[in-house]
Amino acid sequence: MTLDDLVEVLLNKGAVLHLDLIVAVADIPLIGVSLRAAVAGMETMLEYGMMRHWDEATRxxxxxxxxRRALDLRExxxxxxxxxxxxxxxxxxxxxxxxxxxxxxxxxxxxxxxxxxxxxxxxxxxxxxxxxxxxxxxxxxxxxxxxxxxxxxxxxxxxxxxxxxxxxxxxxxxxAGRAVPSLPFGHAPADEEEAALAEGHLWYAEPRRSGPLWRGGRARLTAGRLVWKSPVDSRPALVLRTADLTEVRRVPGSGPAGDGSVLVLRTATGDEVRLAADDPAAWARRLDAARPVAAAG
Missing domain, CATH: 2.30.29.30 (Pleckstrin-homology domain (PH domain)/Phosphotyrosine-binding domain (PTB))
Incomplete structure (x- = not known):
């Protein structure tokens, strides 16, 4: 494995180290070291719920x-x-x-x-x-x-x-004088009045200049829209209105969640959005049911 391969594995998947070390002098054990460590890219760490407190406090x-520098806030x-x-x-x-x-x-x-x-x-x-x-x-x-x-x-x-x-x-x-949570800048406030039809982990094939890149994050589907956000992004990378969905289908082939995990969503403008799920069949049913055509039928 080359250094580039090692860095890619650490950033995308991570590694768990279990190390027990005993330092001895003249065959007499003097120092014991027991080490348990997780090493991964920040996006992977946050995706699995690690270091969230540090990330939220820093942000x-x-x-x-x-x-405070941009706007002269009052006392x-x-x-x-x-x-x-x-x-x-x-x-x-x-x-x-x-x-x-x-x-x-x-x-x-x-x-x-x-x-x-x-x-x-x-x-x-x-x-x-x-x-x-x-x-x-x-x-x-x-x-x-x-x-x-x-x-x-x-x-x-x-x-x-x-x-x-x-x-x-x-x-x-x-x-209306209702409680308004303090949100990270650029975040859409959670729509508490619109019940979630589905919520959980999904991979999103995010468009990049060099080609689509699969990224892990959390998705929330309501009757009005599908929102996907990576734990390290300041705002959702995907906000798709269910009214714009014209087709939801599973495609053959391998995705980040295994064979048959990829879903293709087609919009009214002809664009395609690719997602991958651990339970693609369940997500496909929920997304298809949220489409206006499906609802009308």
């Missing part, structure tokens, strides 16, 4: 530091969510979208531009009276969801976000 510290103010997005400027000479970063704190909703640094728009959460998602057709003809906010003074503002559904859920909870 939380880094995220708080980034937020006692905490950041709940951060995502890329923008604000539609409608007054004055200029009319158009201004990109930036959308921050949701426990007091405010802020759209901040980093360079040159400027708060493009902000409001107190207490002034938000209604939040709804509205479709908008872009210049290129693509339809995207925007967030329309109704404020206490009767004004209306439009925001964009990378994950508009997540931001909508978060603002709806905050406006």
């Amino acid at each position: 939380a510290w880094a995220e708080r530091s980034v937020a 006692g103010e905490g950041v709940l969510h951060r995502t890329s997005g923008g604000h539609l400027l409608t007054g004055g000479v200029y009319h158009g979208w201004r990109p930036g970063t959308v921050y949701v704190t426990d007091q405010r909703l802020v759209v901040l531009r980093a360079e040159p640094r400027e708060i493009l728009w902000q409001t107190e959460l207490s002034d938000v009276r209604a939040v709804r998602m509205t479709p908008e057709r872009t210049v290129g003809g693509e339809e995207r969801l925007r967030l329309e906010l109704t404020l206490a003074d009767g004004g209306r503002e439009l925001l964009s976000a990378r994950e508009p559904e997540a931001l909508h859920d978060l603002l709806t909870r905050a406006r």
